Amino acid sequence: MADAAVNLTIDDVPISVPAGTLVIEAAKQAGVLVPHYCYHPGLPVAGVCRMCLVEIEKAPKLQIACATQVAEGMVVRTQSAQAKKGRTSVLELLLINHPLDCPICDQAGECELQDFTFQEGRPATRYSPDYAKRFNPVEDFGPDVLYVPNRCILCTRCVRFMEDVAQEPVLNVSERGDRAYIGIHPDARLDHSWAGNVVDLCPVGSLLSKDFLHKARAWELDKSASVCTGCSQGCNVTLDTRDNVVVRVRPRVNLAVNRYFICDHGRMNYRWMSRGDRIEAPLVKHDGAYRAVDWDEALDHARTALRGAKGKAVALVSPTASTEALFLARRLLDGLDFTGAFQLVMGEAAPLAGVPNLALRPERAPNGTGAELLGYGKDFAAALAAAASAAVVLVLDDPQAAVETAGTLIYLGTVPPEHESARTPDIVLPITNVAEEEGTFVNRDGRVQRYLQAKPAPGMARPAWWVLAELMGNGARGTGKGIQTAADAFDVLAESVDGFAGLSYAELGLGGKTIAAGTLAGVPA
Numbered sequence: 437m438a439d440a441a442v443n444l445t446i447d448d449v450p451i452s453v454p455a456g457t458l459v460i461e462a463a464k465q466a467g468v469l470v471p472h473y474c475y476h477p478g479l480p481v482a483g484v485c486r487m488c489l490v491e492i493e494k495a496p497k498l499q500i501a502c503a504t505q506v507a508e509g510m511v512v513r514t515q516s517a518q519a520k521k522g523r524t525s526v527l528e529l530l531l532i533n534h535p536l537d538c539p540i541c542d543q544a545g546e547c548e549l550q551d552f553t554f555q556e557g558r559p560a561t562r563y564s565p566d567y568a569k570r571f572n573p574v575e576d577f578g579p580d581v582l583y584v585p586n587r588c589i590l591c592t593r594c595v596r597f598m599e600d601v602a603q604e605p606v607l608n609v610s611e612r613g614d615r616a617y618i619g620i621h622p623d624a625r626l627d628h629s630w631a632g633n634v635v636d637l638c639p640v641g642s643l644l645s646k647d648f649l650h651k652a653r654a655w656e657l658d659k660s661a662s663v664c665t666g667c668s669q670g671c672n673v674t675l676d677t678r679d680n681v682v683v684r685v686r687p688r689v690n691l692a693v694n695r696y697f698i699c700d701h702g703r704m705n706y707r708w709m710s711r712g713d714r715i716e717a718p719l720v721k722h723d724g725a726y727r728a729v730d731w732d733e734a735l736d737h738a739r740t741a742l743r744g745a746k747g748k749a750v751a752l753v754s755p756t757a758s759t760e761a762l763f764l765a766r767r768l769l770d771g772l773d774f775t776g777a778f779q780l781v782m783g784e785a786a787p788l789a790g791v792p793n794l795a796l797r798p799e800r801a802p803n804g805t806g807a808e809l810l811g812y813g814k815d816f817a818a819a820l821a822a823a824a825s826a827a828v829v830l831v832l833d834d835p836q837a838a839v840e841t842a843g844t845l846i847y848l849g850t851v852p853p854e855h856e857s858a859r860t861p862d863i864v865l866p867i868t869n870v871a872e873e874e875g876t877f878v879n880r881d882g883r884v885q886r887y888l889q890a891k892p893a894p895g896m897a898r899p900a901w902w903v904l905a906e907l908m909g910n911g912a913r914g915t916g917k918g919i920q921t922a923a924d925a926f927d928v929l930a931e932s933v934d935g936f937a938g939l940s941y942a943e944l945g946l947g948g949k950t951i952a953a954g955t956l957a958g959v960p961a
């Protein structure tokens with residue numbers, strides 16, 4: 437039976453796993469990380485590095501844990517003297533030609549060769565200091581990938597990714613024995629839309645991102661769980677910050693969304709998060725000129741304008757705004773003749789051929805689905821036309837919205853409006869971006885996913901959900917009181933909007949949850 441449980445022990449820990457499980461995966465359930473290089477759960481098994489040697493009772497010699505399936509009653513020892521000696525010898529072999537590059541290598545601090553050598557390598561080399569190590573020059577593989585052959589341990593993860601996952605087999609193992617290196621097809625470049633994943637997959641500093649080259653040492657980085665804003669796929673990512681500047685985006689594992697990968701568009705989509713020309717204080721227009729004010733004064737101005745509003749209200753929102761902000765903006769204008777819309781930048785799709793339902797999507801924003809579920813439409817031109825005669829126009833984080841209106845124009849943004857010809861806002865309220873706040877997005881498949889704050893907000897900027905909850909106060913159109921956190925805002929949303937019923941911010945965890953089946957009907961993909 438394919439799914440029958442198999443009982444075994446690993447380092448004396450009894451476990452029970454489905455038949456067919458690899459010993460290396462079963463070991464994780466026993467709390468044991470078997471050292472490995474060529475094995476990666478997102479790639480076909482190769483069994484080439486021999487680093488995962490373990491002792492299995494009754495087997496005549498050491499076995500590789502990455503290519504051995506569990507069997508009933510199996511007794512695995514990863515820490516026996518024989519297993520450790522085997523792995524120490526593999527490390528010694530790998531290090532024969534590996535240069536002493538750690539002080540200048542981007543991978544230092546997150547290098548599996550460093551880690552396992554520290555853990556179980558020989559304390560000293562047996563090679564003469566005069567031994568001439570293999571040398572090959574650095575190669576430029578593609579738009580964002582450099583290959584440093586001297587550091588390569590020939591694990592073939594990069595080759596297998598391009599062959600089996602990207603299905604564009606431009607890399608190979610050239611030459612044999614100690615002359616072997618990773619070759620690239622002479623007429624090809626490593627410019628596939630998902631090629632940057634080879635840098636993450638490389639267990640050593642052999643494949644490097646040009647974008648990140650020498651930007652930071654691994655131990656200087658703070659890491660925060662986030663969600664990519666590059667398209668509607670909603671890939672889970674980690675934002676790495678150094679001194680409160682985002683310097684790198686890497687995939688975060690989510691088997692239901694992006695598995696282990698992100699596309700290059702998403703990987704490079706981060707510089708704007710740390711741009712310096714942000715609005716840092718609330719601004720109120722008086723006699724045609726802006727005056728910086730504190731939050732109390734700015735909110736009072738906006739509340740006064742909202743309180744007297746009658747007739748039409750228009751919200752022009754960004755599909756990169758959080759679900760919480762989109763919900764509260766809608767609720768703030770409840771009771772008025774409401775029109776809400778967003779504009780979506782479109783691009784080319786770029787699927788990752790070897791992974792079902794994973795692609796750089798044409799909709800280049802993370803929360804168009806959330807916006808539609810909350811009642812915003814895509815007819816931006818009609819909403820702009822309606823703005824002309826609206827009593828209130830609220831622009832949420834869309835600096836490109838060229839608004840002309842006779843009513844009150846309130847702009848929540850962090851960068852200044854970009855249309856000089858359009859009406860300037862009456863009130864400008866500075867808000868945080870995705871790297872500076874917590875919140876959720878809803879991806880194209882209806883998966884609600886949380887992102888966390890990675891760096892401080894500039895100046896007095898506050899999350900949009902906070903600003904909108906403060907504007908609501910205890911107003912006639914519902915209350916913002918009691919909304920102190922993104923979690924509060926989401927939980928009020930889940931209580932109020934059918935599609936989100938049954939979800940809670942805490943239970944979303946960092947992997948997200950999919951909204952009720954059927955809710956997406958009518959929301960175009």
Ligand code: SF4
Binds near residue numbers: 591
């Ligand atoms: S470049 Fe990196 S991923 Fe590719 S074979 Fe060498 S060590 Fe492995």
Ligand code: SF4
Binds near residue numbers: 666669699703795
């Ligand atoms: S597919 Fe979309 S969500 Fe995923 S990394 Fe690329 S841009 Fe980001």
Ligand code: FES
Binds near residue numbers: 483500
């Ligand atoms: S990880 Fe098992 S042989 Fe490489």
